[in-house]
Amino acid sequence: MGWRLIVKAGANLPEVIPGSRIENIQDYHRHRYKQGIPEGVKDLPPGVPLPLESNLAYMNGVSFTKGCYIGQELTARTHHMGVIRKRLVPVQFSVPLPQESIPEGAEILTETGKAAGKFRAGGDELGIALLRLANINEPLCLNVAGNKVKLTASIPEWWPKTASK
Template sequence: MSKQLFGYFKKLTSWSKHHHQRIHSSTKKNLRCLEQLENRSLLQVKGTDVSNFLQGLITNDMRHFDDVAVGNIYAIFLNTKGRVLFDTIIYKIPEDNCYLIECDKSLIDQLRRHLMIYKLRKKVDISFVDEIKIWSMFDVNFKLDTTNDLVKTSLTKQLYSLNENHVDKSDDVVIYKDPRIHDLCHRILTKSSIKKHDIIKKLDPVISIDNNDTSSSYKEFRYKLGIGEGADDLPPGKPLPLEANCDYLHGISFHKGCYIGQELTARTHHTGIVRKRLMPLTFDQVPQVELNYDDNIVDDNDKSIGKLRGHVGQHGLGLMRIIESVNAKTIKLANLLVNTKKPYWWPLESRTEKINLANK
């Protein structure tokens, strides 16, 4: 198994030139943070039936991989009631009929059991992958300002297109674009022996890595963007995929065939009524009191308009009532002032907002 996995990286060196992309856009130095995601792990799923097998289990469409420019996709596994079990990134690798599935490390055993339940007699082999590390590389200087707010988009013209999802590669380091939104930058897969300085050597000279320990963590960076990930933010069996913004993050296909949990997801999408979504929270100061998952968030009338999902420093994530949150004069959590707004990467106008406003 170990030798076979190490061989993936050698194969990626000669993989289709359609995947290759330099990861810079100008001659200016780009300061990035490089962090190993120790809370994420991988499963290998392979076999002649693997594509059809996954097609019936995930919210996204495996046929995206028919495009040689697509290296990975964001996908959700739902339960039969249409609630999120596992948020994943599925990676295409050079070996035929073989994919790597990234998932929260604490849920990787449950994901394997989930896959085994539906495997039945399909020609699919499912195994753990311990020999590969997962890294995130993101923009240290990213700021939520008016410039970012101007790059809003519509559902028909997404900010980040699947056909832009190229991959850069070497013998032992594989760099993918994050398939969700552009500002999440890159996911990097490496052999377990690879260290941070080894990755830096592989990067383009215009990329500069910040080694300051006080820089933003990946989790805090996600919270700034308003993006949930893993068991802490998306506890298995609780969130609905549209409330977790999986549709806005390119994780749901509304044009594919049936999959587990599809009925409620499709019905909610087509009615256009999604009153609550994950939204970023910004505290006026770093909280000095303990805050817990599901803590109540209230408006100026002490009416509940949301629930806390997590926080790091001055940034947090909440499941918020959209219209009430946007219209609230002040928002408080445990008597702390909190600010929130619709993330810039949401569609410019959604049917949800129009319907809710019309019904007010």
């Protein structure tokens, strides 16, 4: 994912991390969406996401050996049973969309109109969505201001190879 640093004003970043470069926040979010990485309450609304659906175990954000945390029993049981039906995945729109035009939690549908998941964050042509794994390879669409916008989902390269099962 690269680096995000908090440094003193005027710090010379190439001295701190040789070979580094400064990008703007939009570039950071585009990179994050391409990789399917959630961040903050917009991507992970409080009380809604489950750690395994949000790929936190893939990012070493969940421990299965130490306890006690809220939701530990459910998270551990789900992990060991191996049944995770939905995950946050990168999505790409067929046309660029302004971020403001996509309602929070907008429903993503299959071509037949069946619910496939919910849009979480993004804009322009990229975003992330919580999708049913069974629907990832299907043609999908999002209703935006009464128009159906096609989108495609993908499995990030950094996921373990057994993850899409």
